[in-house]
Amino acid sequence: METKENDLVENKSEPKNLVDSVRLKIDELLKPKVLEQCIYRAPLKVRRINEVAYTPRVISIGPFHLKDERLQSMKSMQQIKLIYLKSFLEGTGLTLEDCVSKIQEWEADIRNCYAENIQLERDDFVEMVLIDACFIIELFFRYYDAKQWTGGDPLFAKPWLAEDVAHDLILLENQLPYFVLDGLYNLATKSDPTFPSFLNISFKYFEKLNPQNIEPDGVNVWHFTDLLRRFYLSSSQRLQERSQVNVILEHLYSASELIEAGVEFKADEENKCLLELQYVKGVLTMPRLDVSDTTEIHLRNIVAFEQAHYPCDTYITDYLKVLDFLINSERDVDILIHKGIITTLLGDSNEVATMINRLCSNLIQPNMNKEYLSICQQLNEFYEKPMNKWKAGLIHDYFDTPVKTATSITAIILIVLTFVQTVCSIYPLVQGS
Structure with a gap:
């Protein structure tokens, strides 16, 4: 009898414990986050198309690939991190x-940057951030002053x-928040104002990926994925107005059809910003x-970031969507290569x-x-005008090569001369009658 009463007491306490548990989870959601989420895993349905494009080759940075057995087995890379x-x-x-004290101070903000709950104890998390951040800063600084390090650097x-x-x-998926790197670097260089900013040495390290020399x-x-994205943007793209996608984008004709x-x-040839497309009176300039x-890897990671973080400013995705419409086959690619738009x-x-x-x-x-x-709409309208197709067909059939042009002009001249000769022959007979 006593056991049943005890069980009853325990059962009565369970709902309260459950309510407290759920309330705690809700309260955690309501806590203000100093920084927005900015580091994500690629969506599974996108990742499956090319997993290699999102997976580190030799080094894990941050928590997402920390326990990857393949990367963990690379003892030399772990050793290089500690050397740095x-x-x-x-x-x-x-x-x-x-360093530990500063990272502990930032811990909550760093965790909030990841779009999932990081299952690492505090000490493990801080150690990971410390080693990865100091490795990156040391690497970038050595690269910035490469002549000093070329001889004995294990990476160079x-x-x-x-x-x-x-x-x-x-x-x-292999990122630390930039503010951590910048903060530790500033902490290390604050006594010497002659040091370049961490952004400067970041630009130097990734200079080959910056064709516009931003x-x-x-x-x-x-x-750094966001930095790579910004290398593709121009000032006009950052301010470009956007509109809901409509029926215009259900179909756009391919390059071969438009030709x-x-x-x-x-x-x-002068504009280094890929996104600056222009269309004027039947001429599409790209x-x-x-x-x-490496092109697919760079673009895939930028697009994955845009899809998660910039759903209303997907400028790189916009460009790729237009390119996707223009390219349906190798013939379309060959046209754009021939025109110098793709190498x-x-x-x-x-x-x-x-x-x-x-x-x-x-x-x-x-x-x-x-x-x-607007460009998509104008291209569709141009294609659907019968007169444009007729003119293009005429040019293609009779004037698209020097030989065809010469032959066509000769034929036209012969037709004209024949017509004149016929008129001249008939004219006296008409006059005589």
């Missing part, structure tokens, strides 16, 4: 206590490894896109077409910048 940490502390005069001695590390540092002044970034309708494609074996090191036009089409698979595109929507 030791060098950072010795070179700056900071103590481990200084192996160019392939240094390249793989640089590749891994721009992946969306200056660091006034640039604010969340992390047949008389649209002229022209490469903009900056040159250089395609290499490729892949060696296969079909491979380029597949890459572009796969980049836009499973993406949500609720809006687009108004300039692109």
